[in-house]
Amino acid sequence: MNNQHLQTPIEYLKGVGLSRAEVLKKELQIYVFEDLLRLIPYKYIDRTRFYKVKDIQPDMPYVQVLARVISKEIMGEKHTKRLIVQAKDDTGVIELAWFQGIKWVEKMVVPGKVYVLFGKPGFFNGKTQMPHPELELYVPGAQQKGNLTLQPAYNSTEKLKQFSLDSKGIQKLVTILLEQNGRHIEENLPVYIINRFKLMGRAEAYRGIHFPADATQLKEAQYRLKFEELFFLQLKLLKNKLLHTQKFKGNIFDKVGDYFNEFFHHKLPFPLTNAQKRVLKEIRLDTQRGVQMNRLLQGDVGSGKTVVALMCMLLALDNGFQACIMAPTEILATQHYETIKSLVGEGFIDIALLTGSVPQKLRKGIHERLEDGRLHILVGTHALIEDKVQYKNLGLVVIDEQHRFGVEQRAKLWKKAAVPPHMLVMTATPIPRTLAMTMYGDLDISVIDELPANRKPIKTHHYYEAQRLRMFGFMREEIAKGRQIYVVYPLIQESEKLDLKNLQDGIEIMLREFPLPGYHISVVHGKLKAADKEAEMQRFVKGQTQIMVATTVIEVGVNVPNASVMIIENAERFGLSQLHQLRGRVGRGAEQSYCILMSKEKLSNDGRIRLNTMVRTNNGFEIAETDMQLRGPGDIAGTQQSGVLDLKVADLTTDQEVLQQARNVVIEIFEKDPQLAAPENQILNRAFQQKNDGLTWDKIS
Known part of the structure; x- marks a missing residue:
């Protein structure tokens, strides 16, 4: 459909008008002809086969029957009036019933004639019945209208139904x-x-997806439109990437000097994994090209992302630049600061922490050292992007858990240097490959997919309520070894009272189980003031309490190496990625760690899959794939509301192959014709410009 026709307001379509247009806009976001064209049926009702009366079951969806009418009769008085029609085929009789439009149907139905009946079957008084079926006179040999196809079913709402x-x-x-x-x-x-x-x-595909003649045509139409959708998505992302490399020059880090070498040879506490080495190599190449690096670093909890980030920052220092690392919360920023300090030791580099709670007196000194270049690495929260924070020569920005920051916040950071600093974005949330290729398709992606050699995989067990005593016995054994334990209750949004009750009941049972003096419990829940919460956390971190009970999810990044057991109560109420994040709170020391998932006996199918997946694997990427299949890609990336994954036909959980094909062909096109200037690519250039008008993307820079 050419652009002019496509963009015609929906009220101008015959049969719509102003009031229907309003409700279509509000309920289905259909504003123009193209929006209606892209409203894809969510399922198809099979009208390609006829059922015999004797084969009809009451739980069947819509069925199609070929039968001869043998009688019709209007029964009942005024309000109970109904038309009952008996029809039969060679296997039995079916009763058809109408409670509305009786006069019109009664005129149309002629005993002795054969009809195509289509409707939802039911059973009434022991008879096979079909209320309000669609009827069409059967003409042998003629092309039947409306049957022998897959009939589309569209999503509707109560509001829309009021407008027919x-x-x-x-x-x-x-x-x-x-x-x-x-x-x-x-x-x-x-x-x-x-x-x-x-x-x-394209035109044939739209006809085929709305009104397919058969399953083969539907499949071909779907493939065509899925390919097109994913192709233009990748064209957009990779074009952005291309423009970025042309537009933004980057500092060249061509030296590997004293900072990097000293740390690598004398301070690194453990050998790097092959995955860490591979990622460092990718980043080294990026920072030598004279183009601003834009790289996403994915790695599971505990895979060693912070060490890689530190080594990249040391590389910046070796080349005369400063670096900074921005985290979404104070706890996480403080932890990065402490981790880096413990890795580099005293007197090696000048590093500072800047968060909202740093006193004014200290801030002044940090600002001065940053401006005259004495301060090498600044670690902090949003405080890093305040206007008064000025760098002498910022060369590398590391952003942790980037989805927690807005576009403007990130842009502010890299405007703090004459040449845009290199960007390394880290996430501990494993993202399935297909999702990463769509969400972050304009970034280069590095993955740390192995854990350091000194890490023992966490053992995960699923216990039902009836096995609670066994779980308490296990807790006692671990505490006797000097270990600490987390116990987490789900946060039930609707009911703080219920949360608290669950938590308090749990603590009472626990106190009965652990009556021995010397055992102490920290408690953290939503009703506590921030300072009290922090104090309770600190008691646990310092080892003054053995058990931490919480309703709020323990802050990402809290690091207590001595905590070796994570018990998750009502585990079936958590999502997979949440369970995986919680499990990552343990397993941070050299000891064997455990995760125990407690659940009720009766589980939904999804609940069972989630808990079985957790027991079966520690691989965050495998877990993310399962999570995406259960929840859908929009939920897992938090993009449902942002419109980034506004896919109408394609589905990232099932169309990975099509996405890969589309991406590969786009890469080939840009290698040969980056401007889309070749005659054969003019059609792409036009379509790209049109599609590009209305799209907004959450870009890194």
């Missing part, structure tokens, strides 16, 4: 749209791509 826009009503509008404007649907992919991937034409 149920699935059937929407189907009528789509039919009108295709009849009147089908010829205007223009191709937007070059011939060489269509031929190479054996794609159906």
